[in-house]
Amino acid sequence: MNTCLCQILLSSSTFDFCNLKPCLTVRHGFHNFSPSRFTRDTPSFKDDLDIMKFLCKDFWINVFRKQIDNLRTNHQGTYVLQDNRFRLLTQFSNSKQYLEEAPKYLAYSCGMVRGALSNLGMDSVVTADVSTLPACEF
DSSP states (O other): OHHHHHHHHHHTTOEETTTTEEOHHHHHHHHTOOTHHHHTTSOOOOSHHHHHHHIIIIIHHHHHSSOOSEEEEOSSSOEEEEETTOGGGTTSOSSHHHHHHGGGGGHHHHHHHHHHHHHTTOOOOOOOBOSSTTOEEO
């Protein structure tokens, strides 16, 4: 389902392909995401790290059917989520051409993560980086 939505959104004019950033439409589409469905069985979050742990485990499993492979932080508000086999990039060939094009397909996912974090009370800027396929970092 996410792949189809991603292709539809990428073929429309709702993305700034020059900067590879999701537009407000994607972010606000997931701003309506209700985290209460996922968080009703968990205690309230103590800090930003708890929110990120929730995103890496429970949220990522429900959306992509796997956990994030690695979560890193500098303990100053910067978090890096690493997925070594990101579901939306697994069908890409590992050539340089596709490596350059891959960030376009992550714009939707960046907007989704940003909207989810916003609903959990965490203002954020979400970017994606692809150094080898199908791995990516948010």
